[in-house]
Amino acid sequence: MSNTFYAPGEQRAAKVNDLFARIARRYDLINDLQSFGLHRSWKRRVANLARVRPGDRALDLCCGTGDITFALARRGAEATGLDFSAEMLSIAAARNRQPAPITESQVPRFIQGDAQQIEFAENSFDIVTVGYGLRNLTSWQRGIDEMFRVAKPGARLIVLDFGKPANPVWRAIYFAHLKMSVPLIGLLFCGNASAYAYILESLKHYPAQLAVAQKMRELKLANVRVINLLGGAMAINYGEKPV
Numbered sequence: 001m002s003n004t005f006y007a008p009g010e011q012r013a014a015k016v017n018d019l020f021a022r023i024a025r026r027y028d029l030i031n032d033l034q035s036f037g038l039h040r041s042w043k044r045r046v047a048n049l050a051r052v053r054p055g056d057r058a059l060d061l062c063c064g065t066g067d068i069t070f071a072l073a074r075r076g077a078e079a080t081g082l083d084f085s086a087e088m089l090s091i092a093a094a095r096n097r098q099p100a101p102i103t104e105s106q107v108p109r110f111i112q113g114d115a116q117q118i119e120f121a122e123n124s125f126d127i128v129t130v131g132y133g134l135r136n137l138t139s140w141q142r143g144i145d146e147m148f149r150v151a152k153p154g155a156r157l158i159v160l161d162f163g164k165p166a167n168p169v170w171r172a173i174y175f176a177h178l179k180m181s182v183p184l185i186g187l188l189f190c191g192n193a194s195a196y197a198y199i200l201e202s203l204k205h206y207p208a209q210l211a212v213a214q215k216m217r218e219l220k221l222a223n224v225r226v227i228n229l230l231g232g233a234m235a236i237n238y239g240e241k242p243v
């Protein structure tokens, strides 16, 4: 059955924007519930893989409420979070006003923009990340092309997203969780089952970790790696722009 928030082609962005506008206030809570809090450690893993060096410029695409952006900033990067949802960005920006173990120079900047048409010049960033964002783009390939374009030679490109487990039994169990428990959590805590049923729908249309790795190889990224988490239910793709 198709999902209210999924549409192929050019209508996709408007539907995705509408989805995140509706769930923004409950987004962080539901992330904790549906992943049993594990998303926090996966995002830390992304930030650690980025190997932030003093003075590094980092761009976190589809930053949402800013988890990865803040993690990069805390490690010393001059971090920018980019997202097209005003509602998600306003929550990220509000976190900047809360007392946090972050120094003034580490406060990230958040900007509104389209991850498929990034406003920055080529070779601008030492680190480019995207967490749970690529799957939502009209063209995930275009998203990676843009990550590559704005990355400096030697930059680390890192993608975190839902994956597709290779083991068919585990995949069936995991897809059942996405089909039943996750929308139920969405209904109970956000009053919106469909917004959370969208995760499985979008994943069905996203070729996930293996295709992302293949695309990174086609771009001739160095040290391309797939890090499967929870047996491939989540995955991190890593690569470095050639020097």
Ligand SMILES: C[S@@+](CC[C@H](N)C(=O)[O-])C[C@H]1O[C@@H](n2cnc3c(N)ncnc32)[C@H](O)[C@@H]1O
Binding pocket: 013, 016, 017, 020, 061, 062, 063, 064, 065, 066, 067, 068, 082, 083, 084, 085, 088, 113, 114, 115, 116, 130, 131, 132, 133, 136, 137, 138
């Ligand atoms: C699932 S959230 C991920 C948020 C955050 N990165 C995280 O890991 O918690 C996906 C985010 O992608 C954003 N997004 C989707 N399509 C986008 C696009 N074309 N350009 C910029 N942001 C986009 C949405 O607004 C939403 O905030």
